[in-house]
Amino acid sequence: MTHTANDYYVPHGSYWPIVAAIAMFITVIGAALWFNGELNGRMVLFIGLGLIAFMMFGWFGTVIRENLKGVYNEQVDRSFRQGMMWFTFSEVMFFAAFFGALFYARVLSVPWLLGMDSGFTTHEVLWQGFSEAWPTNGPGDVGGEFEPMGPWGIPALNTLLLLSSGVTITLSHWALKAGDRGKSVLWLIATVLLGLTFLGFQAYEYIHAYTEMDLTLASGIYGSTFFMLTGFHGMHVTIGTIMLIVIALRAAKGHFTADDHFAFEGVAWYWHFVDVVWLGLFIFVYVL
Known part of the structure; x- marks a missing residue:
């Protein structure tokens, strides 16, 4: 069936949304159980992650097959772009919440506990004798003594790797638009190799x-705050690397043309977002 510019493709009934909801619910429950010391929490978490991978493979595969059949048009393409923009905005808000938590703890809570800049003596009531400054594990030395992570070495190298990957994926996009x-x-x-190297260094x-x-x-x-920010970023790099592998395979099969390659652009947008978030992490978590 041929669709004109004024038509809008309405997809058939799909079970993938309910699979996605169940998978994410299981994943969150597993993570909560694991973080609270439940023995089965890790297993539940991995089951949820496996279901998410299954869902993404199946759902995206359906979209790819529909696109190759030619059932999408310019209006659907605009919808995809708008959806990707809103998704990216939701990711911005996601990381903004964690950066906000870091700001609140570091700039507000710790000085208050030290009795600085608040105009009150609440620090004497909350935790008298607290004298540490950032980085701190808080009053009572929760978790014992530790050594903070410095910015140079692996963090600086990972910054170079991600910035380089932003260049390589841009060069790939230019080559695609040029028909090469x-x-x-x-x-x-x-770009995939740079992403995998980044993940290897982060694991180390x-x-x-x-x-x-x-x-x-x-x-x-x-x-x-260190592990939540860097860990969630690492998860996004992992997802982005998988997406890069998929579009590399699709590009090798000739699925993209100079004028029709939104899947490529969507992944490129996501990867550039990951790069920008890392720059914020490097500055506010490692350097300052």
Whole structure:
């Protein structure tokens, strides 16, 4: 069936949304159980993550097949772009909440506990004798002593890797728009390798933090904000890398043309967003 510019494709009934809802519910429950020390929490979490992977593979596969059949038109393409913009905005708000928590703890809560700039003596009531400054694990040395993570070394190297990946995916996009599929695929592969290298270094950093620096998720407010921000960013890099692998395979198969490649652009938008978030992380979590 041929669709004109004024038609709008209405998809058939799909079970993928309910699968997505169930998968995310199981994942959140598993994470909550695991963080609270329940033995089965990790298993429940991995089941939920597996269902999410299954859902994404199936749902995106359906969209890809529909696109290749030619059932989408310019109006549907605009809808996809608007949806990706709103999704990116929701991701901005997601990370804004965690950056806000870091700001509140570091700039407001800790000075208040130290009796600074508040005009009140609440620090004497809340925790008398607290004298530490950031980075801190809070009053009572929750989680024991730890060594804070410095900005140079692996964090600086990972910054260079992500900034380089932003360049390589842009070069891939330019090559695609110029009709050079080979160069586009090669630059995509380079972007994937940079993303995988970033994840490898971050995994090493986490192992080093836990085994040699005594810096864990239980290391008070510094440990929790550090791992929540860097951990969720690492999850987004993982998802983005998987998306890059998929579009690299699709590009190699000739699914994209110079004028029709929104899937590529959507992933590129997502990857640039991940780069920008990391710059914020590097400055506010590692450097300052």
